[in-house]
Amino acid sequence: MSSSLRIRILISGLVGIVVATLAAVVLPAGPAAAHGNVTGPASRNYGCYERWGSKFQDPAMATADPMCWQAWQADPNTMWNWNGLFREGVAGNHQAAIPDGQLCSGGRTQGGRYNSLDAVGNWTPAPVGNTFNVRLFDGASHGADYIRVYVTKPGFDPVTTALKWSDLELVSQIGDTPAARWDAVTGGVQIDLPVALSGRTGRAMVYTIWQASHADQSYYFCSDVAFGGTSTPPVTTPPVTPPVSTSPTASPTTPAPPATGACSATYAVSSSWQGGYQGEVKVTAGSAAVKGWTVSLAYPGSQTIQQGWNATVAASGSTVTATNAGYNGALAAGASTTFGFIASGASAVPVATCNATV
Structure with a gap:
């Protein structure tokens, strides 16, 4: 075999390797869309x-x-x-x-x-x-x-x-x-x-x-x-259905007291797992508008709060206290808002009370 033929074969092989390498990094036409x-x-x-x-x-x-x-x-x-x-x-x-x-x-x-x-x-x-x-x-x-x-x-x-x-x-x-x-x-x-x-x-x-x-x-x-960009008008979302609890038993709730006072609070467990649960509270203004609210949840035992949202949530012993965020404190008469939290331990039914600033 001549040296020139050997060189041509070698070059051909190298080109094939380069082409194969480039093909390996070419992305598909679009993202994988299974999810x-x-x-x-x-x-x-x-x-x-x-x-x-x-x-x-x-x-x-x-x-x-x-x-x-x-x-x-x-x-x-x-x-x-x-x-x-x-x-x-x-x-x-x-x-x-x-x-x-x-x-x-x-x-x-x-x-x-x-x-x-x-x-x-x-x-x-x-x-x-x-x-x-x-x-x-x-x-x-x-x-x-x-x-x-x-x-x-x-x-x-x-x-x-x-x-x-x-x-x-x-x-x-x-x-x-x-x-x-x-x-x-x-x-x-x-x-x-x-x-x-x-x-x-x-x-x-x-x-x-x-x-x-x-x-x-x-x-x-x-x-x-x-x-700092342009605000987008909020869209209308489908009705909210709370996530199904992972607990084998029904989620405990406290009955909503009549909203005749300044405000009322309704508590529910939306999901639970071994070693923790997620609690959600609906706050409803009474017959008059309120400027702010604080909810107290009295549990039978001590609680440890890991995370809260739509309110400042803190635990002290067996009492969990939540104070409205800056954007959801003011409620018109009969209007509602919600907040939630994740806590450690087993879920239980607390006594929920609501106090409002009018």
Whole structure:
């Protein structure tokens, strides 16, 4: 064999290797759509796919969008393969399943495929106003047992701080919502959850938990936002049905007293698991408007509160006290609001009392 022929064969082989290598990193035409993602405000991986999916090898990304760049370099599957960003068998106890600092990766699920989403840095934020909608796309039309939307508390800086459960406040949620009640779109269904805040400025994160209905699968999405954009009118959401309790017994409730006083409080356990439960309280103004409210829950034994939302919730011995948030203290006559909390231990029926500022 001549030397020139050997060189041509060698070159041909090298070209084949290069072509095969390039083919291995070419992304599919669209994201894997068996499940879903938060498309607005875009989750970290959906936003990176949206901005760079057609040019993910462009070196300009390293300076124009460095957090997306590090995520693409870590594992391109993170951006288009959404199917694995979930945990099974959590039974509602998300804090126990996912450690602080790992909320965006679902507790480093799927062997660490999504770990880059936990990286602290200057992720590209979506501009939002103090009212906006969170849009969840469901490519498999699973529907939801529930969807919960959290926003980080004022003062949290996602550019320098890893996300912890204690940084979050629950700002919107819906319960059992079959896919038939979502909006039909190309490739699946989608649903909007309204968020209404007040006085927020600067950077924040939105954290969405989607409990899909087809199995005990909990999906987790981090979105970066910058308050100061245009507000979106709240959408009309389907009627809320509380999540089904994981406890074998019915959820205990306290009967609602007649709303003849300044305010009344109705307590229920919306879900429970071994070692903890979620309590929810409905506060209703009486025959006159109120400017603020405080609810006391007297339990038969001591309580430990892990997290509260829509109120400042604290426990002292056997008494849990909740004071309204800045946005839900003022209630018109007969109007209602709700707050909730997660507590350790076994659920029990407390005596609920409500005091209002008129």
